[in-house]
Amino acid sequence: MADLSVNICGIDFKNPVIPASGVFGYGREYEELFPLDKLGGIATKGTTLHRRTGNIAPRIAETPSGMLNSVGLQNPGIDHFIAEELPYLLKKDLVILANIAGSTPDECVEVAQKLDDTDVHMIELNISCPNVKQGGAAFGTSCEMAAEVTRKVRAATKKPLIVKLSPNVTSITDIAKSVEAAGADAVSLINTLLGMRIDINTRRPILHNNVGGMSGPAVFPIAVRMVWQVANAVNIPVIGMGGVSSGRDAIELMMAGASAVQVGAAIFTDPFAPVKIIDEMNEFLDSKGIASVKEIVGTVQPW
């Protein structure tokens, strides 16, 4: 049994596998299948100051080796999260990354302030949701905006602050450096890539929002590249995600520089994916005689 534990921003994770925000709700539906305690952490559904109804359906489309979604941050609002969902999760033995979003930097600040009084372990600030008209990706695609919202949220909370980055930018390393300078304790990447599918019979986009975020195995090589670039550009931990669907993928992303990995679309294919990934990582490390997963982080040897 290899040691799978990692420490990110002073927080101990028993293993580096975290279901990504949006695929896993607040965990309850998956607890029916396996104990949440098996996971290193959970990134909860993106939560805003007020309840959001989300986008009109269809919100989901299949793509080659992946999918598009345009849920549009449907969520019950931060007060509901704190009152109804967080206490349930805090009883479990795993790290809770509360994913938050807002239409304005001030809304993000207000959400972060509310969480600061709770026992949540970390805040993951989403500046990269492609499915909402205001805020979301708009913050994440300019260095100035990304820095501004990070600085404001940083000042509003003592919790470790992870900023989740958009891949839909010219230079993700510039954005990463901006949020690091603005006080982020870690970055997580990549959020989904903006995509589109059209029904050629009706000439209508499949998604009612026309466009949506692409995820799944198809985006994995982009995630590896971006995690590698960002890990080389910043001095804060990188949490990697994007198309991870096996233990080998998780190991690869960690070798690229990720200190932990989030798992998204793979959970739709196989709801046990996060648990299997943990087991497969352990098997790989044992087979190579590597004592701790921490030893592999950023160990890719570029040509």
Add this chain to the structure above:
Amino acid sequence: MKYTQGIFPIAAKQAIAKNIYSFTISCPEVAQAAVPGQFVHIRAKGYTLRRPISICGIDKKKGTLRIVFEIRGEGTAEIAKLNEGELIDMLAPLGHGFTVDDSFGKVVLIGGGIGTPPMLPLAEIYGEKAAVITGFRDSSAVILQDDFKRTGAETILCTDNGSAGIHGFVTQPFGEIIEKEKIDLVCACGPMPMLKNIAAMCREKGIRCEISLEERMACGIGACLGCACRTKRNDEEYFAHVCKDGPVFNAEEVIW
């Protein structure tokens, strides 16, 4: 157990019409937990998203479920390649089903096209109390008529072009039944225009109407919020989710 995921042997496979297949799956635990109107979420090899398919038969004694599905695209074509004796990966049973109440007198079950299969478990429960109205494009698309007859229910067949049964839509015989008889429950599954018409007819007569909806879906269990459906409850409008709040909804709650 509410639901589980696993691989289960296919005990029987039949092609029952053009591009329409029937699988009988050995899954005792799932069969034990399943109720009419629920669905199973099937993994198609090589595809990211599972395919939701309604349950067409529940045999708790034999420990089997039956599903009947149509090849609609590449994913369902992949599932249709599976053969008797092979394993199928299911997350099941999922969703909120139809109301089953022994005290009901007459119930009417209405299926349009590939929306017909989920009516069969209800017909098995309600038997002679049920009238089953099914509608299809033409005679080549007609399915499950013998299965419905075996339940003891009254069966009424319609086709759009008159090549089998009544020439017309299911709303025609349904309109005649609701004029003649007192009905306690109407259950329907099929194309949206059909469901909308049936819901309007039931509302006019004050008959409880439950409809099974379809939407593009990812997780299947209510976590990802992908399969949104506009509904209202207590006069408040909200996006319910077909996988968890449905697929069966009280027609009065649906915003068309």
